[in-house]
Amino acid sequence: MVRPMSGAFRSSRIDRLGSAIFAEVAGWKKAARDKGLPVVNLDIGSPDLPPVEPLRRALSEASLRADVYRYPGTEGTEAFRAKVAEWFACRFGVELDPQAEILSLMGTQDGLAHLPLAISDPGDAALLPDPGYPVYGAGLAVAGVEAIPLPLLAENGYLPDFESIPQSAWDKIKFMILNYPSNPLSATADLAFFEKAVHTARKRGVLLVHDNAYSEMAFDGFRPPSVLEIPGAKDVAVELHSLSKSYHLAGTRLGFAVGNREALASLRALKNNIDFGVFLGAQETGIAALEADIRSPRPIGKLYERRRNVFVSALRASGWDVETPKATMFLWAAVPEGWSSRAFSQALLSSTGVASIPGNAFGARGEGYVRLALVEAEDVLSDAAKRIGAFIRSAEPTK
Known part of the structure; x- marks a missing residue:
């Protein structure tokens, strides 16, 4: 037949x-x-302007070096992770262990799409912001994880009410995704909210995944915080950052995840089997971008x-x-x-x-x-x- x-x-x-x-x-x-x-x-939220000339020069010079064309390694170079740690301490006042609490990514979308595969199993559930960026649901669909909407309402400033989620849902939720500043809502959150979110994650025994891709793109003097600024947050949270929007490096596909060691180790183990990491020339450019931001911040x-x-x-x-x-x-x-x-x-x-x-x-x-x-x-x-x-x-x- x-x-x-x-x-x-x-x-x-x-x-x-x-x-x-x-x-x-x-x-x-x-x-x-x-x-x-x-x-x-x-x-599409693709920057219309190129990165500034010093970053283009850094990428150009790196790409001419003979040693940048080998497999780069999934976790990111020691130099890149060290610079991320330095920038994070400068920007948020948070100390990170470059060896265990930082992982390079091919942009935040890479991490968001693959993290569900690394930390959950088919039949688990996750809380997703509604409205929220589509890759959140796509990652769950590939992993066979149930999506439970976390309503974001205008009357609440587009901040979620964790108490509205029934206990029957919490019983199967493995992690929840938050995103502030938010795509598509452009909403923001302060440290008081993140303190509540960390408390909820600890109380419910779930991982808090914070997509902070727009941390450098806020207005009227507001500087978005990191969830890791909350004491003890690294016990229950990971945060993802992108250089795509902050430095107009979208095409280089470079970002990083920071925070909970166990979750990052699981993501690293998955990625060790499906990719070889970010082009070394892109990481060199990322180092130049973060270093310039440390020396003379220009959001x-x-x-x-x-x-x-x-x-x-x-x-x-x-x-x-x-x-x-x-x-x-x-x-x-x-x-x-x-x-x-x-x-x-x-x-x-x-x-x-x-x-x-x-x-x-x-x-x-x-x-x-x-x-x-x-x-x-x-x-x-x-x-x-x-x-x-x-x-x-x-x-x-x-x-």
């Missing part, structure tokens, strides 16, 4: 990975370009704060009364009355060329919102705001 070939080479896991909206929006953009619309890419948030101010003011002047984000490179905006997230995002792109991401791509509680990325120059953002305003004034809502 011949087995039917249709679907024979597609795992059911693929269908559980969640939203394919990023690929779908790429299709919408192509259709807009095909009909002659100038597209403004406010959908990239100032650039995005200026863009935020221009874009929010222009949108309000055009008739869309959006909330002012507190951090990150994103604007989380309620769609006008009568629209669904997807219908608004698609119609806006089709009519004006301005690309956004529908809020429901980030979870059920994202319905009614869109995410816009501040990844264009200020004049482009001003022009996009005018296009959006004209669309809102003239378009009829469709579900």
Whole structure:
């Protein structure tokens, strides 16, 4: 008997990975370009500017060295981990053991996607922010771990109520993911909140995984803390950082995880079997970036704060009364009355060329919102705001 070939080479896991909206929006953009619309890419949070010239020079010089093309090692070079420890102590006042409490990553997405495989088993559960970044759910789908939504509501400042999670759920939860400053919400959290989160993790016997990729991208003088600033947090928490956004090094794929030794050892053991670590030239560039930040801090948030101010003011002047984000490179905006997230995002792109991401791509509680990325120059953002305003004034809502 011949087995039917249709679907024979597609795992059911693929269908559980969640939203394919990023690929779908790429299709919408192509259709807009095909009909002659100038597209403004406010959908993907990919920095539009290159790293500063000294970092480009550091990468160039490193890439010319003959010794950077060997397998780099999963844990990261001693020099890179030592510089991470120095930067972390300078930035957050937290001492880290470079040998056991720091692990290099190919960006935070690498760690977030693989950590569930390393620390949990099929049948376990995890708390995921809703709305939250899609890779959180994708990592659970691959690992066979149940996702339990952790509601983030505007009336609570998009901070979770841990007491709302029933005991029956806590009984099977292995870890929970938090993300402040938040993608897509741009919400922030202070040390008082993290103290509560660490207390909850210890009380419930779960690992707290904090995605801190936007730690250097906050506005109005706010400096986001690390969860590891809470005494005893390393007993129950790991934190992930990225150099992609903070230093515009997205293409080099470099980040790191810090904190709980056991969890990092498990992740290191998994990665030892599936990859060989981050390109040595990228790690050299990361060292240069962190060293420059230690000597003369220049938070990239100032650039995005200026863009935020221009874009929010222009949108309000055009008739869309959006909330002012507190951090990150994103604007989380309620769609006008009568629209669904997807219908608004698609119609806006089709009519004006301005690309956004529908809020429901980030979870059920994202319905009614869109995410816009501040990844264009200020004049482009001003022009996009005018296009959006004209669309809102003239378009009829469709579900």
